[in-house]
Amino acid sequence: MAENTIAGPAPATTEPEPTRQTPTYQPRFDIVETDGELTLFGDLPGVQQGDLDIRYENEQLVVLATVRPRNEGLEVLRQEYGIGDFRRVFRIGESIDAEAINAEVHNGVLTIHLPKTEAAKPRRIEVKAV
Amino acid sequence: MPFQFNWPQEFNRLQEEMDRVFGRRNDGPTTRSRVFPAVNMMEDHDNLYIESEIPGMELDQFELLVNEDNQLTLQGDRKKPADDGGTWHRDERTFGRFSRMISLPMPVDGDACSADYTAGVLRITLPKKPEAKPRRITVSAS
Numbered sequence: 001m002a003e004n005t006i007a008g009p010a011p012a013t014t015e016p017e018p019t020r021q022t023p024t025y026q027p028r029f030d031i032v033e034t035d036g037e038l039t040l041f042g043d044l045p046g047v048q049q050g051d052l053d054i055r056y057e058n059e060q061l062v063v064l065a066t067v068r069p070r071n072e073g074l075e076v077l078r079q080e081y082g083i084g085d086f087r088r089v090f091r092i093g094e095s096i097d098a099e100a101i102n103a104e105v106h107n108g109v110l111t112i113h114l115p116k117t118e119a120a121k122p123r124r125i126e127v128k129a130v
Numbered sequence: 131m132p133f134q135f136n137w138p139q140e141f142n143r144l145q146e147e148m149d150r151v152f153g154r155r156n157d158g159p160t161t162r163s164r165v166f167p168a169v170n171m172m173e174d175h176d177n178l179y180i181e182s183e184i185p186g187m188e189l190d191q192f193e194l195l196v197n198e199d200n201q202l203t204l205q206g207d208r209k210k211p212a213d214d215g216g217t218w219h220r221d222e223r224t225f226g227r228f229s230r231m232i233s234l235p236m237p238v239d240g241d242a243c244s245a246d247y248t249a250g251v252l253r254i255t256l257p258k259k260p261e262a263k264p265r266r267i268t269v270s271a272s
Binding site: 028031041043044045046047070071074075077078079105107108109 | 173188219220221249250
């Protein structure tokens with residue numbers, strides 16, 4: 001019985017391929033929406049301010065963080081998590097004021113504020129008594 | 131009839147089965163362990179190192195205990211940020227009190243342990259007791 005080892009041509013990759021031999025992890029995020037803005041909270045342990053690359057274009061928010069290798073030269077006795085870069089892409093449906101986006105990172109928690117444009121903010125409509 | 135094994139489908143099925151058994155939510159990212167906090171353990175000649183990714187804490191919110199039985203207890207309370215009444219579209223991060231006890235593979239000097247917390251990564255340095263350090267044995271030709 002012959003094994004079927006001939007595979008078809010590999011599909012064209014739509015994602016850019018990494019050139020570094022570092023695994024990439026999806027960080028966990030909480031997303032909260034208020035009338036004024038969308039706020040994203042992400043757990044990015046090991047990430048400092050200079051390691052972050054956050055972009056907003058075509059209604060996509062791309063969060064990329066390079067994590068410097070640590071613990072090199074040590075003997076690993078137990079490994080419950082891997083260390084690598086973080087990457088996550090969000091599609092933002094709301095109208096966002098791209099100029100006013102700001103972010104901060106503190107103790108490995110990234111907070112991204114995406115303020116809504118004036119037109120996207122909900123308006124309260126006054127009901128007049130007649 | 132040859133044995134047909136549909137790898138992608140079988141892996142997905144297995145993944146779903148594992149998710150069901152271990153209770154992982156389907157909406158979260160699938161790449162990180164659900165044990166909280168996850169712990170890595172390393173050593174060099176002199177020290178044992180315990181490293182854990184617990185972002186959003188302050189160093190004084192950790193409680194680290196080493197007992198006579200050579201167990202390390204790592205506990206704390208990870209506080210959820212204040213909820214000012216928005217709509218939560220995603221809720222993937224873990225909060226609340228946590229506690230993990232880790233049996234150390236060798237005797238350590240409990241009084242000389244130190245901890246460092248940088249960018250959400252806690253690193254505990256536990257100096258090995260002299261009897262736990264490896265000794266180089268000289269082989270002499272006779």
